[in-house]
Amino acid sequence: xxxxxxxxxxxxxxxxxxxxxxxxxxxxxxxxxxxxxxxxxxxxxxxxxxxxxxxxxxxxxxxxxxxxxxxxxxxxxxxxxxxxxxxxxxxxxxxxxxxxxxxxxxxxxxxxxxxxxxxxxxxxxxxxxxxxxxxxxxx
Amino acid sequence: xxxxxxxxxxxxxxxxxxxxxxxxxxxxxxxxxxxxxxxxxxxxxxxxxxxxxxxxxxxxxxxxxxxxxxxxxxxxxxxxxxxxxxxxxxxxxxxxxxxxxxxxxxxx
Numbered sequence: 001x002x003x004x005x006x007x008x009x010x011x012x013x014x015x016x017x018x019x020x021x022x023x024x025x026x027x028x029x030x031x032x033x034x035x036x037x038x039x040x041x042x043x044x045x046x047x048x049x050x051x052x053x054x055x056x057x058x059x060x061x062x063x064x065x066x067x068x069x070x071x072x073x074x075x076x077x078x079x080x081x082x083x084x085x086x087x088x089x090x091x092x093x094x095x096x097x098x099x100x101x102x103x104x105x106x107x108x109x110x111x112x113x114x115x116x117x118x119x120x121x122x123x124x125x126x127x128x129x130x131x132x133x134x135x136x137x138x139x
Numbered sequence: 140x141x142x143x144x145x146x147x148x149x150x151x152x153x154x155x156x157x158x159x160x161x162x163x164x165x166x167x168x169x170x171x172x173x174x175x176x177x178x179x180x181x182x183x184x185x186x187x188x189x190x191x192x193x194x195x196x197x198x199x200x201x202x203x204x205x206x207x208x209x210x211x212x213x214x215x216x217x218x219x220x221x222x223x224x225x226x227x228x229x230x231x232x233x234x235x236x237x238x239x240x241x242x243x244x245x246x247x
Contacts, residue, residue: 004227004228006228006231006232006235008235008238016246017238017242020238026241026245029237029241030234030237030238030240030241031234031238097235097238099231099235101227101231
């Protein structure tokens with residue numbers, strides 16, 4: 001199973017980053033309009049513009065909440081039934097944010113096989129393999 | 140611009156794990172409904188129903204030979220799906236830029 005992993009260091013204290021991740025109003029300011037509440041089991045949605053295969057609503061449930069280190073929620077929208085998590089670590093300069101978007105298993109296993117099977121040599125193919133290989137749990 | 144009905148939506152078609160398994164097996168060559176039913180351990184009528192969804196979504200082609208029908212994957216249609224997932228990483232990079240800008244505003 002392969003996940004998307006994005007690591008970002010920011011020059012702000014961890015408590016401040018935590019608030020930006022776990023207060024609905026702040027989440028709306030940088031991610032999407034939502035009715036998030038910092039409570040495990042709380043179901044909420046993010047809303048955005050619809051696209052082909054996607055009604056514009058991401059359905060979520062808070063799965064983990066460990067202030068000020070980790071928050072995880074399910075992320076279901078379009079063909080996706082995935083999990084998004086943020087881990088926050090204090091660094092000398094501020095905070096390291098590790099975003100993991102996991103659960104592409106079924107799709108990501110299929111697509112590289114399509115790319116290989118049809119001999120696609122497009123930039124997309126190379127980029128996709130690179131992107132899906134960002135993290136490999138070896139499952 | 141024409142609207143895609145839910146029935147023809149390739150994203151919806153691949154959202155089902157059994158249909159993904161069927162596609163997976165058809166990638167290595169043409170298959171009949173009966174063969175797929177045997178491989179996957181699913182009843183033939185279910186495989187037929189799933190195949191109808193894949194066909195409506197334009198993900199598979201059919202070819203008749205005598206009384207048998209062979210199905211194969213149309214790869215180009217899946218590229219749109221691959222493209223969509225590849226965009227998710229760009230989405231998160233972009234959102235984390237927005238988070239940083241938001242934090243800068245909070246600091247002021």
